[in-house]
C-alpha cells in the first residue's frame with residue numbers, strides 16, 4: 001500500500017492540465033472540453049445537482065467488465081466476489097447475472113444476498129467468529145460452502161447441520177505462513193493473527209482430521225487461504241499456492257482423500273494513485289493456474305477446482321467519490337487545507353492505513369498553476385484527511401467539485417455516522433442514465449435509531465417522585 005509522505009508545499013508550480021490517469025479512474029471516465037468530468041456518460045456537475053454531494057458514483061459497465069475478466073480468467077473455477085468490499089442488492093444482482101459467486105461473512109451480508117434470491121449454491125460464508133444463529137441461517141438458506149475458521153466452529157457447525165438434517169459442504173481456512181507485502185492491518189497470511197488454522201503448527205491438519213471425522217454432518221470439499229489485501233506482488237500468491245498444494249498432498253497421504261477444491265482468496269491490489277501499477281487479472285490467473293498445475297503434477301495430485309475471492313479489484317476502481325469544496329485555508333509557509341463536505345465518515349482508509357489517494361478538480365479546468373494541498377473533511381478531528389498531498393489548481397475555491405477515484409471498495413462499506421453525518425448514497429451510472437442503488441442517509445434515519453426516553457432522563461421529563469404532583 002502506498003503511504004502518505006507527509007510532505008507539504010504551498011508554492012505554486014506550473015503544470016499542464018493533466019489527462020485522466022487511466023488506471024485510477026473508472027473505465028468510462030472522460031473529460032469534456034470544458035474540463036468537466038463525465039462518468040457513465042454523465043457530467044458530474046449535473047450529477048451533483050441531482051444527487052447532492054458527497055456521493056459515490058459507480059460505473060456499472062466497468063464493474064460488469066471486471067466481473068467478466070475474472071470469470072474469463074477462471075473458466076473452470078469459481079470467482080466469489082467478496083461482498084465486504086461493497087455490497088447492495090443491485091451489486092448482488094450484477095454478480096449473479098455475470099455468472100459469479102458471492103463471498104459473504106456476516107448475517108447482514110447473507111441477508112442482502114437472500115433478499116435478491118442469490119443462488120444459495122453459489123454462496124460462500126466466511127468469518128472467524130460466526131455466531132450459531134448465523135450458521136443456522138446459512139445452513140437453512142442452503143449456502144454452498146462454509147469456511148471453517150476454528151476448532152469451536154467445527155463442533156458448532158456439525159451440531160447445526162445435524163439438527164437441520166443437512167450434510168454441509170465446508171472448506172478449511174489455512175494460514176499458510178506467507179508475509180504479504182501490504183499494511184499490517186490487512187495482512188492475513190502470517191502466523192500471528194486471528195484467522196484460520198496454522199499450517200506450520202499442524203493445527204490445519206488436525207482440523208482437517210476432525211472435519212473428516214464428522215462426516216455425517218460435514219463434507220470437506222477443500223482448503224482455503226487468503227494472505228491479505230492490496231497486494232501487487234505475485235510472489236506471495238505463488239508461495240501460498242505452493243504451500244496449499246503441499247497440504248493437499250499431505251492430506252492425501254495422511255487420510256487417503258484428495259480434496260477437489262482449492263480457494264486462494266482475494267487480495268489483488270488496485271491503483272489509488274498514478275504511481276500504483278496493478279497486475280492484470282489475466283496474468284494473475286495464468287500464474288495461479290501454472291503454479292497449481294506444476295505443484296500438483298509433482299505431487300501426483302489431480303488439479304483441484306480453483307476458486308478466488310476478489311473484492312477490491314472488482315469494485316474499487318469502478319467508483320468515484322464526488323465532494324464539494326467548502327473552505328480553502330492557506331497557512332503561509334505550512335500547508336493549504338481544502339475542506340470538502342465529507343471526510344473520514346466516507347473514507348476511513350486514509351486515517352486507518354495511511355492510504356494514499358489522488359484527487360482532481362472536476363467541475364472546470366482550473367488555473368494552470370497547481371498547489372500541493374491536504375484534502376480534508378468536515379469532522380471534528382485533525383486526522384480527518386481524505387487525501388494527503390494532492391495537486392489541485394491554485395484557484396480551487398468554495399463551490400468547486402472535487403473527485404477522488406478508486407473509492408468503490410471499503411469506503412461505503414466502512415462508512416460511519418461520525419458527527420451524525422448521514423452516509424452518502426451510491427449512484428450507479430451507465431450509458432447516460434443514473435440510478436440510486438443505496439440512498440443517502442438522512443437525519444431522520446439517524447434519529448429513528450435514537451430512542452427518546454424522557455421518563456428516564458432528568459432534564460426533559462419528570463424527576464422520580466415528582467410524577468403526579
Ligand SMILES: Cc1ncc(COP(=O)(O)O)c(C=O)c1O
Nearest residue numbers: 082226229266267309310311312
Ligand atoms: C477471506 C477473504 N476473502 C476475500 C477478501 C477480499 O480481499 P480483496 O478485497 O483484497 O480482494 C478478503 C479481504 O481481505 C478476505 O478476508
Ligand SMILES: N[C@@H](CCCC[NH3+])C(=O)O
Nearest residue numbers: 084186229230349409410
Ligand atoms: N478494509 C481493508 C481491506 C480489508 C480486507 C478484508 N479482509 C481496506 O480498505 O483496505
